Amino acid sequence: MPRLRALAASFRHQATMFIAEPQWLIPNIIAPFIFTMVVLMLFKEPGPDALLYAVLGGGMMGMWGNTLYASGFSIQSDRWWGTSDAIFGAPSPLIWIIGGRTLWNALVGILNGLFVLVVVVLAFQMPFQVNDLPLFVLSFVTTLLSLAALGMLFSAAFVLTRSAQVMTNGLEFPIYVGTGTMFPIALLPLWTSPLSLALAPTWGIDAIRYAAIFDYDQGLWAGFWGDMLAMCVLSIVYLLVSVWLYKIVDKKARETASLTRY
Amino acid sequence: MLNDGEGKVSVSEDVVIDVKGLVRKYQSNSGILHQKKKETVAVDHIDLEVKRGELFGLLGPNGAGKTTTIKVLTTLLLPTQGSVRILGYDIVKDSMEVRKHIGLILGGERGLYYRITARQNLRYFADLYGVPMSIRDKRIDEVLAKVNLTDKADTRVEDFSRGMKQRLHIAKGIIHDPELIFMDEPTMGLDPQAAREARELTKDLIASGKTILLTTHYMFEADELCDRIGVITRGKIVALNTPSGLKSLVRDTSVIEVEGFGITNVDIDALKALAGVRTVSANMSEDKQVLRVQTGDASTLLTGVTHALQDRKIIGMRIKEPTLEDAYLWLVREDA
Numbered sequence: 001m002p003r004l005r006a007l008a009a010s011f012r013h014q015a016t017m018f019i020a021e022p023q024w025l026i027p028n029i030i031a032p033f034i035f036t037m038v039v040l041m042l043f044k045e046p047g048p049d050a051l052l053y054a055v056l057g058g059g060m061m062g063m064w065g066n067t068l069y070a071s072g073f074s075i076q077s078d079r080w081w082g083t084s085d086a087i088f089g090a091p092s093p094l095i096w097i098i099g100g101r102t103l104w105n106a107l108v109g110i111l112n113g114l115f116v117l118v119v120v121v122l123a124f125q126m127p128f129q130v131n132d133l134p135l136f137v138l139s140f141v142t143t144l145l146s147l148a149a150l151g152m153l154f155s156a157a158f159v160l161t162r163s164a165q166v167m168t169n170g171l172e173f174p175i176y177v178g179t180g181t182m183f184p185i186a187l188l189p190l191w192t193s194p195l196s197l198a199l200a201p202t203w204g205i206d207a208i209r210y211a212a213i214f215d216y217d218q219g220l221w222a223g224f225w226g227d228m229l230a231m232c233v234l235s236i237v238y239l240l241v242s243v244w245l246y247k248i249v250d251k252k253a254r255e256t257a258s259l260t261r262y
Numbered sequence: 263m264l265n266d267g268e269g270k271v272s273v274s275e276d277v278v279i280d281v282k283g284l285v286r287k288y289q290s291n292s293g294i295l296h297q298k299k300k301e302t303v304a305v306d307h308i309d310l311e312v313k314r315g316e317l318f319g320l321l322g323p324n325g326a327g328k329t330t331t332i333k334v335l336t337t338l339l340l341p342t343q344g345s346v347r348i349l350g351y352d353i354v355k356d357s358m359e360v361r362k363h364i365g366l367i368l369g370g371e372r373g374l375y376y377r378i379t380a381r382q383n384l385r386y387f388a389d390l391y392g393v394p395m396s397i398r399d400k401r402i403d404e405v406l407a408k409v410n411l412t413d414k415a416d417t418r419v420e421d422f423s424r425g426m427k428q429r430l431h432i433a434k435g436i437i438h439d440p441e442l443i444f445m446d447e448p449t450m451g452l453d454p455q456a457a458r459e460a461r462e463l464t465k466d467l468i469a470s471g472k473t474i475l476l477t478t479h480y481m482f483e484a485d486e487l488c489d490r491i492g493v494i495t496r497g498k499i500v501a502l503n504t505p506s507g508l509k510s511l512v513r514d515t516s517v518i519e520v521e522g523f524g525i526t527n528v529d530i531d532a533l534k535a536l537a538g539v540r541t542v543s544a545n546m547s548e549d550k551q552v553l554r555v556q557t558g559d560a561s562t563l564l565t566g567v568t569h570a571l572q573d574r575k576i577i578g579m580r581i582k583e584p585t586l587e588d589a590y591l592w593l594v595r596e597d598a
Contacts, residue, residue, distance in 0.1 A: 002392055009389030013375075013382075020377035020418075082372025086434065089338050090390040091361035097390065254340040257288065257333070 006092035010100025018108065024069075029112050032062035036116050040124065051120065051128070052212050053183075058116045060181045060205060063109025063144055065172060067102060067151035072158040072168035088253070095246040098155050099148075106148040113140075135211035135224060143204025146231050149238040150175075150200060156245035159253060179205055184218045200234035203227040278442050278473050279312035279335065283344035286330050286497075304330040306497035307344070312475060317468050319488035320477045323594050327497040328477040332444050335475070336366050349441060362392060365443040367435035369450035371427065376420040380411055380430050383419060384437055391438035405433045409463060425456025432463055436472075443467060445476045449483060461487060481587035491586075495594040505586050512584040512592050515540065516560040518553075518567055521578040525551040525571065532570045538563050541595045543587070550577075556588055 018024055036058025040050065075098065078084040087097060121128050130136045158167065175181075177188070178195055179202040185193065196202045206220045207227035222230060286305040291297045305327045312318045322328050333339040335346060337357040346353045348360045375383050384402045393401050406412045409429035419427065428448065435443060445464065449457040457480075464487055468474060478484055484491055485505045493501040493508070501508060525546070533542045533555055540556040557563045560581040568579070 005389055005392075005395075009386055013386045016378050016382055017375065081375055082368070082370070083375060085333075085336075085338055085366060085368065086373065086387060087390070089336055089361055089366055090387070091358050091392055092390045093358075251340070254338065257339055 002092060003096045006090075006096040007100040007103070010097045011104045012100075014101040014104035018104070029062065029115060032058045032065065032112060033116050033119065035061055036120060037123070040120065051124065052130075052209070055113070055117045055120055056205065056208055056212070057176075057181045058120075059109070059113025060143075060147075060179070060201070061176055062112035062116065063106065063147055064175055064179075064181075064201070066105035066109045066112065067147045068154065068168050068171060068175075069105060072155060075155065075159055093246070094159065094250065095152070095156075095243060098159075099152060102148045102151050102155065106144045106151075109144060109147070110140075129214075130212040131214050131216075132211050136208065139204060139207040139211050139224070139228065142228065142231060143201055143208060146200035146204050146235040146238075149235040149242070152242040153238045153245070156242055156249050159246075159249045175199065175201070178202065181205060186218065197230075198234070200231045200238065203231040203234070207231065276313045277311050278314050278349050279310060279318075279475065280347040281308055281310040281335070281344070282346075284308040284310075284331070284334065284341055284346060285343035286327075286334055286339060287342045303497050305334065308494070308497075308499055310492060310499065310502075312473060314473055315468070315471060316489045317464070317474045317476060317487055319484040319491040320475065320494055321479075321481070321484055321491055321590055322477075322494035326494045326594070328494055329446055331494070332366075332446050332475070332477065336364060336444055337361055362438070363441050365435035365438065365440035367431050367443060367445045367448050369428065369431070369445075369447035369452075371424065371451075373431055374419045374427060374434070377418060379416045379418055380406065380422075380433075381415045383430065384433060387434050388437045393438050401437065401439075405437055408436075408466070409433045410459070423456075425452055425459065428452055428456060428460055429463070432460065436467065440472070442473045442475070445474060447477055447479065449478065449480060457483075481585065481590055485586040493590060493593045501589075501593050508589040508593075509584060509586055512556070512589045514558060515556050515584045515588060515592070516558070517582045517584055517588055518555040518557065518560050518563060519578075519580050519582050520553040520555065520567065520571065520576060522551055522553075522571065522574050522576040523549075524574045525553065529571060529574065533567060536563065536566045536570065538566075541591050543591050554582075554588065554591075556584070556592065 036054050039054040039057060075084070078087050088094060090097070117128065154167075154171065178185070178192065179199050180196065185196045185202060188196065203220070203222070204227070206222075207224050209216050210219055210224040210227065220227060284305055285303070285307055288302045288304055290300050290302070292300060308327075308331065320328050320331065330339065334341050335348060335353065337353050337360050340354060349363050351359045351363075353360055375386075381402060384405065385398070388398050388402060403412070403415075406415050409432050411426060411429055411433065414422065414426060419430065422430065432448070435445075448464070449460045452460060461483060464474065464476070476484075476487065488505060490502065490504055491508055492499045501511065503511075525544075527546075530542050530544055530553065533539060533553070538557050538559060540558070542556070543554045545552040555563070555567060564579070564581075568576075
């Protein structure tokens with residue numbers, strides 16, 4: 001129970017801080033929206049599939065940006081506020097605290113995706129059609145959780161370094177490209193495939209496209225349920241590795257005093 | 263020593279901090295291609311016992327190892343060597359258990375979330391520190407009342423004065439009603455009124471049965487508050503006694519206090535070179551300088567001091583009894 005309470009409290013705290021700092025609207029809402037609009041404008045006459053590609057791409061971009069921000073920047077901001085001693089010294093494991101913050105930002109990602117969708121549909125006067133709505137919602141939410149799991153994996157490293165923000169920025173675009181957010185990973189060089197396939201969101205985005213696009217024929221060989229299975233297995237692996245990493249990080253941070261330096 | 267089966271060892275019911283042979287080293291790297299490792303000993307074989315209900319002061323110059331000691335005792339850092347038991351729990355093996363029973367109060371501007379209100383800050387820490395949900399909101403109100411911030415409970419911390427922020431620091435540190443409280447320079451940078459309020463709150467906590475370990479640079483504060491004081495310099499505890507016991511270390515010393523204008527470091531070096539001078543401490547503010555010259559026989563030295571400062575404007579010169587500050591300066595004279 002104390003762990004779940006730390007998770008819930010950190011979720012609420014992150015929400016409070018987010019509302020109190022309206023500047024986060026820029027990277028979390030405005031930037032992905034502009035990115036989506038640019039992609040759509042590249043098409044001369046965007047059809048419904050192009051719309052879905054762009055909206056999903058923009059939405060995913062926002063969701064990943066949020067998750068990465070939560071896992072990396074939130075611990076960095078504790079360094080800036082000088083609250084890292086109180087957070088690290090609390091009788092609640094750090095992984096649950098970061099987990100709660102990461103979940104909030106993943107939720108903001110959903111809102112961000114919906115916002116992009118509504119505005120783009122209105123701007124381009126196109127009906128929003130999905131092939132299978134229940135599967136679309138299922139794959140969308142699961143992909144969001146897989147992004148959060150990936151964020152947790154990275155966040156363990158961020159605890160140890162004062163360069164968390166630089167790493168956050170550096171990881172943003174490789175994940176967009178590597179997971180096939182904006183275009184299929186088949187377009188990437190062959191050597192990048194193992195890296196892409198090791199990322200759970202790659203499978204998630206493909207599953208979303210299977211659920212959303214009629215006669216989707218550019219997807220991975222696994223199909224919708226194969227995509228879902230791969231994503232879930234990879235996400236569980238990320239979480240297990242995160243738990244293990246956080247134990248190491250906890251000891252390392254107390255050895256090197258890295259958490260309290262800023 | 264008895265083990266209760268849950269990791270808690272009872273050394274003595276009265277001992278809440280039990281430190282034996284504590285060493286803490288830091289390693290740092292320099293250079294890019296040919297990296298050199300440098301090892302710094304911040305805490306060097308400290309032994310310490312603090313009893314229940316005691317207010318124990320840890321004094322020392324900057325970089326002496328006070329904050330590192332507190333960070334080890336509060337489980338934020340691992341010891342390199344030695345053992346530390348807090349309320350019977352080992353700080354390495356039972357860190358989560360230790361954290362439930364201790365509070366940490368820091369001084370300074372940082373350590374709070376400025377963008378949210380005092381109540382929101384306290385609610386978050388109450389949840390992380392395991393205050394039962396049934397009493398959480400009541401506890402927050404009680405603590406806000408204790409630090410006299412009830413009317414500012416729903417104001418953002420960024421709008422607080424420095425003194426109000428410090429009171430909120432104290433509220434944050436006691437929100438989970440800890441048995442043992444660590445205070446690291448809680449009055450640093452406060453104006454006299456705010457510092458007095460912080461000292462009164464510290465006294466209230468002791469009166470309510472808490473045990474406190476306090477670090478401070480202000481000797482009068484340590485003298486007023488502490489039951490016992492440990493003086494730490496270069497990572498070692500060089501003296502451990504009551505304030506009056508420490509003062510007795512310099513009972514054969516008298517002090518010439520000089521107030522004046524235009525006094526420079528050259529003058530201080532000249533005073534240090536005089537025969538019979540033990541130490542010279544100085545408060546060198548721009549508008550006025552105050553020197554304290556420690557010596558065995560003040561009346562004999564007065565002429566020499568007057569001569570050394572003859573080109574300066576002296577507005578006062580008095581012979582005084584040694585204070586805790588004089589004892590402290592004597593103990594840390596190599597770092598002064």
